[in-house]
Amino acid sequence: MASTILGRIPFDDERIAKDIARLASMPIPQEPYRVFTTGTWLNINLWNASGDHADGFWYGHEQRPGRPTPLLDEVPHLHEVLTTWFNPDRLTMVRGRNVVEFSIIPHRDFIEAGEVEQFFRVIILLEDNEHSVNSDEDMVFHMRAGEVWFLDAAQVHAAMNMSSRSRWSLCLDFAAGPGFQPADIFARPEFYDPSLRPTLVERKPAAPDLPERLRALSTVVSRHNIKDIAFLLGRIHLTEEVPIGASWDWLIDITRQSGDAELIDIAERAKKFFVLSREVNEDFTFLPR
Amino acid sequence: MASTILGRIPFDDERIAKDIARLASMPIPQEPYRVFTTGTWLNINLWNASGDHADGFWYGHEQRPGRPTPLLDEVPHLHEVLTTWFNPDRLTMVRGRNVVEFSIIPHRDFIEAGEVEQFFRVIILLEDNEHSVNSDEDMVFHMRAGEVWFLDAAQVHAAMNMSSRSRWSLCLDFAAGPGFQPADIFARPEFYDPSLRPTLVERKPAAPDLPERLRALSTVVSRHNIKDIAFLLGRIHLTEEVPIGASWDWLIDITRQSGDAELIDIAERAKKFFVLSREVNEDFTFLPR
Numbered sequence: 001m002a003s004t005i006l007g008r009i010p011f012d013d014e015r016i017a018k019d020i021a022r023l024a025s026m027p028i029p030q031e032p033y034r035v036f037t038t039g040t041w042l043n044i045n046l047w048n049a050s051g052d053h054a055d056g057f058w059y060g061h062e063q064r065p066g067r068p069t070p071l072l073d074e075v076p077h078l079h080e081v082l083t084t085w086f087n088p089d090r091l092t093m094v095r096g097r098n099v100v101e102f103s104i105i106p107h108r109d110f111i112e113a114g115e116v117e118q119f120f121r122v123i124i125l126l127e128d129n130e131h132s133v134n135s136d137e138d139m140v141f142h143m144r145a146g147e148v149w150f151l152d153a154a155q156v157h158a159a160m161n162m163s164s165r166s167r168w169s170l171c172l173d174f175a176a177g178p179g180f181q182p183a184d185i186f187a188r189p190e191f192y193d194p195s196l197r198p199t200l201v202e203r204k205p206a207a208p209d210l211p212e213r214l215r216a217l218s219t220v221v222s223r224h225n226i227k228d229i230a231f232l233l234g235r236i237h238l239t240e241e242v243p244i245g246a247s248w249d250w251l252i253d254i255t256r257q258s259g260d261a262e263l264i265d266i267a268e269r270a271k272k273f274f275v276l277s278r279e280v281n282e283d284f285t286f287l288p289r
Numbered sequence: 290m291a292s293t294i295l296g297r298i299p300f301d302d303e304r305i306a307k308d309i310a311r312l313a314s315m316p317i318p319q320e321p322y323r324v325f326t327t328g329t330w331l332n333i334n335l336w337n338a339s340g341d342h343a344d345g346f347w348y349g350h351e352q353r354p355g356r357p358t359p360l361l362d363e364v365p366h367l368h369e370v371l372t373t374w375f376n377p378d379r380l381t382m383v384r385g386r387n388v389v390e391f392s393i394i395p396h397r398d399f400i401e402a403g404e405v406e407q408f409f410r411v412i413i414l415l416e417d418n419e420h421s422v423n424s425d426e427d428m429v430f431h432m433r434a435g436e437v438w439f440l441d442a443a444q445v446h447a448a449m450n451m452s453s454r455s456r457w458s459l460c461l462d463f464a465a466g467p468g469f470q471p472a473d474i475f476a477r478p479e480f481y482d483p484s485l486r487p488t489l490v491e492r493k494p495a496a497p498d499l500p501e502r503l504r505a506l507s508t509v510v511s512r513h514n515i516k517d518i519a520f521l522l523g524r525i526h527l528t529e530e531v532p533i534g535a536s537w538d539w540l541i542d543i544t545r546q547s548g549d550a551e552l553i554d555i556a557e558r559a560k561k562f563f564v565l566s567r568e569v570n571e572d573f574t575f576l577p578r
Contacts, residue, residue, distance in 0.1 A: 027316025034329075038517075101516065101576055131577060162513045164574040209508075216505035219498075224451045224524050227390065228327075228517040235513050285453040287390055288420060 002155070003136045005196040006182050007148040009085060009124065015077035016126055020168050022075050023096045029054045035284055036274070038231045039102035039161075043171070046072045047082070047094035058093055061113035061280050063175055066092040078126075078170070085148075086172065087187055090120075093173040099132070100167065103160035105234040106135075106244050107274040109153035112282065116154035120176040122185060123149045123169055131163035133201050133238055137245070140201040140238055143169075147196065150182060156244050156275055160235055206240045214250050218257030226266055227286035229254065248275060291444070292425045294485040295471050296437040298374060298413065304366035305415055309457050311364055312385045318343045324573055325563070327520045328391035328450075332460070335361045336371070336383035347382055350402035350569050352464055355381040367415075367459065374437075375461065376476055379409075382462040388421075389456065392449035394523040395424075395533050396563040398442035401571065405443035411461040411474065412438045420452035422490050422527055426534070429490040429527055432458075436485065439471060445533050445564055449524055495529045503539050507546030515555055516575035518543065537564060 028042045033056075045053045049064035053071045066088075072079050075096070082094060110116045125132075125145045133142055134149075136157045143149055151157065161167045174185050183192035207213075214233065221229055233247035233254075248271040255263040266286060273284040317331045322345075334342050338353035342360045355377075361368050364385070371383060399405045414421075414434045422431055423438075425446045432438055440446065450456045463474050472481035496502075503522065510518055522536035537560040544552040555575060562573040 038327075040323075101574075160513070163577045165578055213505075213508040216502075216508060219502040219505060220521075222528075224449070224528065225521045228521050232509075232514045232517050239511075239513065285390075288452045289454055 001150070001152060002138050003134070003141070003152045003157070004150050004194065005147050005198055006122070006150050007186065007191050007193045008196055009081055009146045009148060011081070011126070011146050012077055019075040019077045020126055020166075023168060024098070024166070026071060026074075029056050032056050032058075035286075036107055037099075037102060037104045038227070040098065040100040041102055041104070042098050044071060044096040045069050045093075046075070046078065046096055046170075047091060049092065056095070058173065060092070060110060060119050060173070063118060064092065065089075065175075066094070066173075082170075082172075083187075085187055085191055087174075087185055090174040090176075090185060091172060092175050093171075095171045097169050097171050098166050099159070099161045099169075101162065101164055102167075103162070103231055103235050104158055105231055105274060106156050106158045106237070106247055108156055111276070112278045112280045117180075118175065118177050119153070120174040120180065120182070120185065121151050121153045122172040122174065123151050124172070126168040126170065127166070129161060129163065129165055129167040131165065132159070132161040132167045134159040135238055135244055137243075139198075140203060142199040142201055144199060147198075158234055158238065158244060160238055162235070201238075203237075203239055203241045206242045210236075210240065210242070211250070215254065215257060218254045221254055221258050221260075221263060223262065223287070226251075226255070226263055230267075230270060230286060245275065290439070290441060291427050292423070292430070292441045292446070293439050293483065294436050294487055295411070295439050296475065296480050296482045297485055298370055298435045298437060300370070300415070300435050301366055308364040308366045309415055309455075312457060313387070313455070315360060315363075318345050321345050321347075324575075325396055326388075326391060326393045327516070329387065329389040330391055330393070331387050333360060333385035334358050334382075335364070335367065335385055335459075336380060338381065345384070347462065349381070349399060349408050349462070352407060353381065354378075354464075355383070355462075371461075372476075374476055374480055376463075376474055379463040379465075379474060380461060381464050382460075384460045386458050386460050387455050388448075388450045388458075390451065390453055391456075392451070392520055392524050393447055394520055394563060395445050395447045395526070395536055397445055400565070401567045401569045406469070407464065407466050408442070409463040409465040409469065409471070409474065410440050410442045411463065412440050413459045413461070415457040415459065416455070418450060418452065418454055418456040420454065421448070421450040421456045423448040424527055424533055426532075428487075429492060431488040431490055433488060436487075447523055447527065447533060449527055451524070490527075492526075492528055492530045495531045499525075499529065499531070500539070504543065504546060507543045510543055510547050510549075510552060512551070512576070515540075515544070515552055519556075519559060519575060534564065
């Protein structure tokens with residue numbers, strides 16, 4: 001199923017502003033998934049497998065149950081929303097997340113962890129930000145604060161907040177599996193409202209000369225900028241009508257045109273890691289160690 | 290005076306490793322100077338004007354004296370080094386700094402704060418990293434762990450660590466002014482040793498077609514990648530023999546060729562902010578707010 005809105009939480013504006021301010025003052029833990037992102041990408045662990053707020057690891061491959069970390073008590077409105085709106089028996093992880101001057105590269109989640117039907121990921125924005133958009137293989141969309149979004153993270157998907165303004169959200173992970181229905185994430189069946197329509201982002205038609213212009217990057221690409229170029233290419237589908245997966249093929253084309261075997265290898269390994277297959281704890285980097 | 294080595298601290302490898310591990314586990318405070326950087330750039334405030342470890346602001350324009358923050362006690366070897374090697378009366382700020390997959394754009398420091406002769410900035414790497422280099426208007430150089438480097442931050446300067454490995458350092462700020470001599474930063478005059486020679490980085494001659502290849506970026510530059518392109522250009526002088534300041538002129542040329550007035554304006558404002566003039570607390574961003 002494609003990404004879709006499952007419900008809408010009526011946040012209390014004043015209380016949510018206080019919780020966001022509290023999140024923004026919390027220590028930032030180690031981040032296991034930075035390689036997927038550029039810019040500010042930080043996660044505050046509110047609910048996870050260990051109950052340890054410093055543990056940002058997603059234990060989907062083991063389907064460990066979740067529990068609150070001590071930080072959840074410090075954000076009372078979010079605490080209330082999580083425990084009254086959602087089914088705690090299925091909730092495995094909750095991250096309070098901020099992204100600024102940020103993009104996440106086109107990628108598929110869960111591919112290291114097993115059958116994608118076991119996992120169900122939900123995003124809820126805590127504040128509106130006009131510069132923040134998400135995408136999957138079908139569309140580019142703008143999440144509004146309070147919307148409970150199923151993000152089909154098993155598809156190739158991406159996002160950006162190309163502004164210097166914060167965009168706090170919650171990322172909720174649920175255990176799914178046989179017989180699971182989206183309504184099962186909620187504490188009460190009436191919270192499920194699949195009638196809500198998303199705000200789609202209109203893109204401009206892809207310019208006919210786009211591939212040729214991008215190919216010019218083959219004369220500029222180097223070990224020091226291949227990461228920048230990979231992320232730059234990964235954002236083009238967010239504003240122009242090109243397939244989300246095209247960026248990986250462009251990157252491989254650009255490196256092939258450059259004739260640099262090391263760059264070709266990085267591009268091919270990157271495509272494999274981000275969209276095809278990877279292992280639990282596999283440690284890809286665009287740059288040397 | 291150009292950047293130069295002033296002395297060499299014989300760190301205790303085992304004790305420094307413990308202090309680095311402790312720094313790496315500390316909460317990361319708000320970062321006032323992120324706009325100068327891309328990638329991981331974090332500062333742990335060990336000594337500053339307020340004594341508050343969350344305060345990362347450099348109060349050079351007011352020449353406030355410095356004092357330890359509570360975090361200094363948690364890194365005993367660094368505490369000992371700072372207090373036995375340096376003159377506490379001149380020390381205004383000490384930041385424990387990590388940079389990873391990082392570059393800092395060609396820029397001049399202190400231009401918002403008054404006469405550059407009042408300020409004296411010192412960098413000491415806590416660990417070696419072959420991928421980490423610094424530059425000023427004269428040279429590209431490789432700092433080695435323990436070297437006490439005067440960084441002539443009033444010149445245009447830059448740096449990168451284009452690897453996924455950490456590069457912890459200390460950044461020390463001293464009050465200088467009339468009659469100040471570099472040896473004055475030390476607690477004892479014999480610590481000053483200007484005979485130490487730096488490791489210079491050999492660069493390749495600039496390719497004759499470099500300006501033409503970079504100009505191809507004018508067909509790719511957009512609001513969503515101008516920041517990436519600015520940083521990409523800002524790293525070229527670190528590996529090719531071109532003037533450090535060239536990147537700002539390239540960026541302006543590229544945006545002019547693009548014909549996009551908004552991009553030209555961003556490029557011109559960026560050059561002004563980073564190398565020509567700015568106000569205390571001025572808030573430049575490449576991206577919209």
